[in-house]
Amino acid sequence: xxxxxxxxxxxxxxxxxxxxxxxxxxxxxxxxxxxxxxxxxxxxxxxxxxxxxxxxxxxxxxxxxxxxxxxxxxxxxxxxxxxxxxxxxxxxxxxxxxxxxxxxxxxxxxxxxxxxxxxxxxxxxxxxxxxxxxxxxxxxxxxxxxxxxxxxxxxxxxxxxxxxxxxxxxxxxxxxxxxxxxxxxxxxxxxxxxxxxxxxxxxxxxxxxxxxxxxxxxxxxxxxxxxxxxxxxxxxxxxxxxxxxxxxxx
Amino acid sequence: xxxxxxxxxxxxxxxxxxxxxxxxxxxxxxxxxxxxxxxxxxxxxxxxxxxxxxxxxxxxxxxxxxxxxxxxxxxxxxxxxxxxxxxxxxxxxxxxxxxxxxxxxxxxxxxxxxxxxxxxxxxxxxxxxxxxxxxxxxxxxxxxxxxxxxxxxxxxxxxxxxxxxxxxxxxxxxxxxxxxxxxxxxxxxxxxxxxxxxxxxxxxxxxxxxxxxxxxxxxxxxxxxxxxxxxxxxxxxxxxxxxxxxxxxxxxxxxxx
Numbered sequence: 492x493x494x495x496x497x498x499x500x501x502x503x504x505x506x507x508x509x510x511x512x513x514x515x516x517x518x519x520x521x522x523x524x525x526x527x528x529x530x531x532x533x534x535x536x537x538x539x540x541x542x543x544x545x546x547x548x549x550x551x552x553x554x555x556x557x558x559x560x561x562x563x564x565x566x567x568x569x570x571x572x573x574x575x576x577x578x579x580x581x582x583x584x585x586x587x588x589x590x591x592x593x594x595x596x597x598x599x600x601x602x603x604x605x606x607x608x609x610x611x612x613x614x615x616x617x618x619x620x621x622x623x624x625x626x627x628x629x630x631x632x633x634x635x636x637x638x639x640x641x642x643x644x645x646x647x648x649x650x651x652x653x654x655x656x657x658x659x660x661x662x663x664x665x666x667x668x669x670x671x672x673x674x675x676x677x678x679x680x681x682x683x684x685x686x687x688x689x690x691x692x693x694x695x696x697x698x699x700x701x702x703x704x705x706x707x708x709x710x711x712x713x714x715x716x717x718x719x720x721x722x723x724x725x726x727x728x729x730x731x732x733x734x735x736x737x738x739x740x741x
Numbered sequence: 742x743x744x745x746x747x748x749x750x751x752x753x754x755x756x757x758x759x760x761x762x763x764x765x766x767x768x769x770x771x772x773x774x775x776x777x778x779x780x781x782x783x784x785x786x787x788x789x790x791x792x793x794x795x796x797x798x799x800x801x802x803x804x805x806x807x808x809x810x811x812x813x814x815x816x817x818x819x820x821x822x823x824x825x826x827x828x829x830x831x832x833x834x835x836x837x838x839x840x841x842x843x844x845x846x847x848x849x850x851x852x853x854x855x856x857x858x859x860x861x862x863x864x865x866x867x868x869x870x871x872x873x874x875x876x877x878x879x880x881x882x883x884x885x886x887x888x889x890x891x892x893x894x895x896x897x898x899x900x901x902x903x904x905x906x907x908x909x910x911x912x913x914x915x916x917x918x919x920x921x922x923x924x925x926x927x928x929x930x931x932x933x934x935x936x937x938x939x940x941x942x943x944x945x946x947x948x949x950x951x952x953x954x955x956x957x958x959x960x961x962x963x964x965x966x967x968x969x970x971x972x973x974x975x976x977x978x979x980x981x982x983x984x985x986x987x988x989x990x991x992x993x994x995x996x997x998x
Contacts, residue, residue: 635833638808642827643850643898653850657837733878734836 524703529710532703540692544711547678547688550606551715554613555674559667561614562621567651569622570629580626587619591680599685609688612681617670624666628659661735664727671719679712689715755932756785757823757901759805765813766800766960774800775960777814780953784819784901787928787935789945791991792955798938801960802827802904805936818902826895828905832887834879834894840866841875844893851898858897865893868927885916892920896927903928905937909944918976921948925974942995946987947974954994964994 506526512518513525520528533540565583569576595612602608632655640650682690689708696704731738759782766775774797782788792798803809805816806825826847834843841859842849844866848858866872869889879887888908895903905924909917925948928935939945945952946968954964968987971978978984 633833635829635831636835638803638806639827639829639833639846640850641808642806642825643847645850649850654835657835660837734880 521700521702524706528703529706532701532707533710536704536707540689540707540711543687543689543692543708544715546606546686547609547675547682547690547712548715550609550681550686550688551613551674551678551719554610554677555617555671555719557610557614558618558621558670558674562618562666562670563625563663565618566622566625566629569626570655571647576626583619583622586615586622589615591616591677592683595680595684598681602685604685606686608684609678609681609686609690612684613674613677616677616680617674620666620669620673621663622666624662624669625659628662629655631662632658661727661731661737664723664731667723668720668727671723672716675712675716675719755901756783756934758782758784758819759902759934759936760817760819761805761814762817763814764804764811764816766797766804766809767812773959775804775811778960778962780962780965782934782936785932785934787925787948787950788937789949789952790936790938790955791940791942791945791952791995793957793995794940796955796957797960798940798955799906801955802906802936802938805902806904820901823901824898825902825904826898826900828888828891828895828903828908830907830910832879832884832891834887834890836879838878839875840871840877840879840882840890843879843890844875844897846894847898861897861899862893865896866890868896869893869923883916885912885920888912888916888920889923892924892927896931899931901933903933903935905935907939908937910939910941917944918979922975924948929972942988942991943979943984946970946984946991947979952987952991954991963997964991966990966994 509518509523510525510527513520513523513528524532565579569580569583591612594615595608598608598611602611636654636658637650640654645653678688679690679693682688683694689712692708693705696702696708728738759780761778761780764775764778764780765773767773778801790798790801800809804811806827807816808827835846838846841862845858845862848861853861863872863875866875869892871886871889871893874882874886879890882890891908895905909920912920921944924935937945937948947970949968950970951965951967953962953966955961956963966987970983970987
């Protein structure tokens with residue numbers, strides 16, 4: 492409870508303030524709906540929103556899982572030689588700079604309307620932090636420990652799995668934290684253009700001037716992002732608790 | 742030909758003899774760190790290598806450990822194939838592994854089975870006084886304990902050559918004194934060859950049977966001296982005039998440039 496109470500206090504204060512402002516007419520409800528109206532919309536459209544939430548969750552989780560696997564694999568490959576790094580890293584940076592909203596229509600052309608486009612969007616937006624952080628971690632291995640592994644004849648594979656990868660774990664998890672939020676954003680953007688889910692609910696509600704429903708969907712998307720972030724935090728605590736300062740004393 | 746004798750007179754199978762012949766090490770094709778070094782180290786000898794920072798002590802150690810190849814000359818060893826142990830300036834443990842798993846790491850990398858490596862790791866941990874700490878993680882240990890795990894890790898393969906690169910430099914004096922006594926006892930028991938790099942004159946004089954002092958540039962040997970000290974060394978010896986006498990020689994060589 493001690494952990495959850497501090498962030499709840501500002502939320503309740505802001506919600507009460509907005510509720511009061513809307514009821515007194517100081518804040519037009521077509522711009523910002525009263526929190527009670529958002530809760531009502533959540534309840535009223537619960538069936539539709541639950542279905543949309545399930546679709547967005549599936550796409551974001553699959554996109555995030557793919558960017559985790561591919562991102563780590565690409566980082567391992569890039570870390571294997573300076574020449575490979577110089578040749579391919581700029582293309583990895585491309586994924587960070589690409590304006591997803593601009594290429595989303597292309598994704599629809601390639602993958603059609605539906606889940607594949609949404610997953611591709613989540614994947615493209617979330618892969619770069621995984622690559623960048625994993626690569627930094629893999630390249631920061633203590634040179635003395637690398638010497639130690641060489642002294643005892645460890646192969647590159649053994650060195651990767653028993654030294655470089657565990658040593659890079661704190662950075663990898665940092666990358667995954669950032670990527671988890673981005674995967675949800677990517678999925679929502681993908682749904683705006685070519686899918687069903689919270690993104691399309693937002694898009695349709697917007698055209699119907701249903702600001703309360705837009706907020707209800709955004710609230711659920713944020714909850715999804717927080718849940719993914721929390722999952723990575725749990726993994727981080729379980730794996731780093733005993734040895735890394737970032738999780739010490741948790 | 743290297744003189745393969747055991748200078749300790751203890752376990753005859755212990756050490757490896759090392760010979761450096763005109764060894765040269767250059768960094769980035771321009772910085773000459775070691776130039777034409779000749780040095781012979783007998784099997785089972787305890788050699789201290791002294792010198793100012795940047796004189797090539799650590800480079801020499803890495804080259805002898807075959808972690809980097811010389812750019813000129815050669816290093817011969819007898820026997821040619823041997824296992825070395827290396828202790829770094831800091832403990833450099835794997836923080837995600839327990840003390841036992843850290844101490845057993847070299848055997849694991851060499852393909853030893855779980856039972857064998859744990860049995861041997863427990864033996865060396867007991868020898869360095871850490872039998873009770875095997876389930877702890879490095880973050881739960883003091884600096885001195887971490888360094889003892891590092892020493893146990895280097896000894897677990899029963900190396901014939903133990904290389905130490907200023908291992909106790911970061912420790913408080915009492916911990917350092919006790920570890921020095923412990924290292925000396927382990928050397929006497931095992932009869933391995935020890936090369937101990939340090940910039941501490943008192944540490945070199947207390948620990949070693951022979952000391953070489955390197956010049957600031959090019960790894961030139963300014964002094965090569967057999968230390969006139971008793972074989973058994975306890976902390977009582979630290980106030981012995983013989984230690985002061987040897988330190989004077991080493992200090993003289995360190996100061997002249």
